[in-house]
Amino acid sequence: MANLNIDSAKERTYDAIVIGSGISGGWAAKELTDKGLKVIMLERGRDVKHIKDYPTTNMYPWEFKHKGQIPQDIQDANPVVSRCYAFREDAQHFFVKDQEHPYVQTKPFDWIRGYQVGGKSLLWARQTQRWSNFDFEGPARDGFAVDWPIRYKDIDPWYSHVEKFAGISGNKDGLAELPDGEFLPGFPLNAVEDYFSKHVKGHYKNRYVISARCAHLSKPNQIHIDQGRVQCQNRNLCQRGCPFGGYFSSNASTIPWALKSGNLTLRPYSVVESIIYDDKKGEATGVRIVDTNTKQTEEYYAKIIFVNAACLNTNLILLNSKSSRFPNGLGNDSGVLGKYVAFHNYSAHIGAEVEGFEEWATDGRNPAGGGYIPRFRNVFKQETDFLRGYACGLGAYRGYKHEGEGFGENFKAGLSSKEYGPWYVGSHMMGETIPKASNFVALDAAKKDAWGMPLLDISVDYDDNDQKMQKDYVEQLTEMFTSAGFKNIKAETNHQAPGLDIHEMGGVRMGNDPKTSMLNKWNQLHACKNVFVTDGSSMTSTSCQNPSLTYMALTARAVDNAVSELKKGNI
């Protein structure tokens, strides 16, 4: 019997454990297995195999019973996820239903989750803008949060490393505030976007409208072909999973790559209950999981552990990993675990009509979505009454001219008209928010979920800085649109709860000082050297660029260091 247990424990021992299979977990698995380590990847949800498990991917609009709409009873039962733009009939099976995975909202927070192999990498908006040195030196310059323990030069080669493999389309724009990368050809701006880009460049100092950079294979290289992916076919049905592997997801890219090495074991249906800390050894020895089908607990062991459960669940796991050494959560000597959670401020958008450009339209679809305006506020120096700034999405479009009202033969014939209507232009803000101790997550003292995990209690809110930034966005974009000659400009602010941006970050932040941060410059827990956290929870500040690319780069960088330390015998 004892021998059997030893054998069993041996069978459950790997070189490395990766918790989570989303965008950063996929990268951890890929990099670790590339370096020859035997890895087990633990995913709480079901498996989603590339192509095979994309049930809606080749469906036509009329094949959806409600033509895309989510029935009211599902919305009533799941109000949070129902507010997400991508929670539609074609992709609803990749979203967590609120009802099945409850959490506590001390303050309103729309927690959007994807519990399956691939996580939210199946669903993301695929925008991949590098962060710049202005972002990494931001907290130190502006006096908030703590200083990032890294600078742009530290991550620059790792951005290149992940970009080459993931496949990022973009143009070399030569902007210090949005560094160029290893790009496949960018998707072009259309007539109106292009006009606006030229107008802004001519009328404003340090404001630019560029083609949005995105994780699509505009022109695949051999490395992408080797992954089994081919050129993006401009379907823009990405949220269903792409049969071409046209955009980057863990499912299409990193996970099959890691599996092909023979070094990866994938274990779905595994909720990580906690990381096991050994007081005597002074390190983590493995993780305890609950099998979601049998509800049995099981343990897995490894020399190093990568925690990539997605921002708030990573916080939850660490908070729940209590030991006599760490009574307040693994690595939490400082007491900052769960605190300084921040997000992106998406609380305003603006739209307008555009006169002219009648001779141009677009044909096909642009997976990049159009233009991107890098942050232009407070970049080189502080110049407004709020800290930091915002980036803007920018898109122009025109469709066929259709009368919305009327009935009868003429009305019906009009619906088939291929006469173009006017151009419209729109933009939305993506603002940096300031991490604060008062924006935090914690374990609920009593409530537990179906697998015995404490519910996460989320207490995150906007502040005055966000309000000022929202106001400034509306003013600046209104002025830029007016200056460009756009008509009938309408700005709208909303009261969407934090979380709906799906860019929640922090709680396990990096920093130089173990007294005020959880992770060192290698995304390694200061107080538990064989545990690495490289998802959104590790972010010291939020920048205003979409964060996923940075998670990928930090992950690859952390793996490189971890394996090197492992080989040196330092872990």
Place this chain on the structure above:
Amino acid sequence: MDRRSAIRNLAFVMGSAALLPYCTPGKPTAHFTHFDVNLDQQNLVADLAETIIPKTTSPGARDLELDKFVWLMVDDCAKKDEQEAFFKGLGEFNDLVKKSYNKNFSDCTKDEKATLLNTFEKKPSQKNLTPTDEKYSKELRGFYGTVHWLTVFGYTESKYFMTREIVWELVPGRYNAYFPVKNLKAAKNG
């Protein structure tokens, strides 16, 4: 899954019920998840949808079963208070038709139907009876608006429309950011 197939079966029952001679008007003939619909109500929505998207040289609302889509969406995708308002509006619509023409909507002539529907449009023709917004209740306007948008939505998202009228591509395989409008015109004429 079970619920969906149940609804599909009900929709089937609803379709066949209209053919059964012993189904007298006024009796519930179709059971949806959230309500029952009698034959009069079914006929009204079907006629209204057909008036909005009539059969011409191409299929109309009845051919494309857009009335069934309207009921499906009201049943599955409307809130309870919206459903109640829909039925209230439907009743008022019937009353309005009776008051105006002393018969059912189905029995009205094409001109009578057009005259009536024009009163609901924001840009009414010269023949309109009454200005809409003051005279009609919110529910009545809402009923017409709901049937209108769901009929049009069902039509423009139908297989017929998306394969024959304005072709929707599953795999475009291209993005031309500067597409000359004259090319489309040339393609149409050529």
